[in-house]
Amino acid sequence: MSKYEFRPTRPHPAWIETPQEQWESWTWQLQNRITKLDDFKRISQVDSQFQVDLEDIARTQTDFDFAITPYYFSLIEMANSNCPIRKQAIPSSLENKKLDFELIDFPKEESMMPVPGLTHRYPDRAMLYTTHHCAVYCRFCTRKRKVSDASTALRSQQISQAVDYIRSTKQIREVILSGGDIFSLSNDALGELLDKVRSIEHVEIIRLGTRNLVTLPFRVTDQLVSIVKQFHPIYVHTHFNHPVECSLEAQQACLKLRRAGIQVNNHTVMLKGINDKVETLRELNQRLLLMGVQPYYIYHCDLTYGTSHFRTKISDDLGILRSLREKFDWSKDSSLPHYMVDTPGGGKIELF
Ligand code: SF4
Incomplete structure (x- = not known):
């Protein structure tokens, strides 16, 4: 037997009341994505473990929007500021740093x-x-x-x-x-x-x-x-x-x-x-x-x-x-x- 288990994802407390059928609906997930600062604010009010620097996100000067499905957000380890899911999905003002050799269209597509x-x-x-x-x-x-x-x-x-x-x-x-x-x-x-x-x-x-x-x-x-x-x-x-x-x-x-x-x-x-x-x-x-x-x-x-x-x-x-x-x-x-x-x-x- 494999030592690796595949566990079901527990919805974050912000969506704990969501009926399973909706939770598993991809259209519901898309309609309920986190796309605004206020969404983060609402979540941190529900879950004190989720600490997020709203000012830092607001400082992120980019045309690249943010969006996170409730499912993917629920994979975040809330008390861990270095959580690998958090880092991939939540904007950071570090994105403002642009180096000389970095390109807008790097692969020249x-x-x-x-x-x-x-x-x-x-x-x-x-x-x-x-x-x-x-x-x-x-x-x-x-x-x-x-x-x-x-x-x-x-x-x-x-x-x-x-x-x-x-x-x-x-x-x-x-x-x-x-x-x-x-x-x-x-x-x-x-x-x-x-x-x-x-x-x-x-x-x-x-x-x-x-x-x-x-x-x-x-x-x-x-x-x-x-x-x-x-x-x-x-x-x-x-x-x-x-x-x-x-x-x-x-x-x-x-x-x-x-x-x-x-x-x-x-x-x-x-x-x-x-x-x-x-x-x-x-x-x-x-x-x-x-x-x-x-x-x-x-x-x-x-x-x-x-x-x-x-x-x-x-x-x-x-x-x-x-x-x-x-x-x-x-x-x-x-x-x-x-x-x-x-x-x-x-x-x-x-x-x-
Ligand atoms: S890496 Fe792929 S899935 Fe992620 S934002 Fe870019 S195109 Fe979309």
Whole structure:
């Protein structure tokens, strides 16, 4: 029997009266997200353990909104100001610090767009950003230049233009549907888009980029799975960063996809003070495997503006990965994910 348990998430006292049916409704979760300072104020009145510096949040000068689902907020260890979930989700004025070498569009995605909203960097692969909405806005987001800003999301005419580009570009054999978060689309919109992309003869593989498995696992309904599974071969790429995120609800969401034959791969970002420890990564990897998720990539945090407080050193990351390999006898062909570094506009390089 595994030493790792997957426990149900107890709703935070602010939502303790919420009927279970509502709590497990993804639409209820979205409607009840924490999006304003007053929401934090209300929660700290209900729970004296939750201490938050409202002035610090108010000082955070960014166009990148904040939003936290009640589910993801309930994962926070309230009395711990260094809680890894808190750090990923609650804004901090440290985001105001912008270093000279940090960039607004670090991967230069915008300059590689033959049509709006579609990055075509590698000949055989294209990435389409359909929505700039996410259930939770992760404070380290690489695309915070546009994510959370609904006005920058693609209009249906632009999505058609992007699909036409893919259709007329025969070397594209893999399409990544991302955002924001692709599972932010309604079931109908997602089904329609998948139908269009799958009808293109030269597109072999479709990948879906979503963090809903982590921040809103209730989004993975039977209906959603029945839509996605019509479009095999299709892969889901998600983004667990810490073992605390591997709850029973997250496990159930991942297993639902796996039972429908949908491979789920995980990308982790190394984040200072959050997951940059051998034991943390070891437990995360083990939990992912138990959830049926393949640990796929570990990324060095991009040089995106206002994220220096999250960034580790590459040499430290490599040291952690070496220790994992030595201490736990992880060889190249086991579950040790590849360590990748994004270069400004030059794509990814594998360092480990
Ligand atoms: S889910 Fe992804 S795109 Fe959305 S805020 Fe988090 S990292 Fe950014």
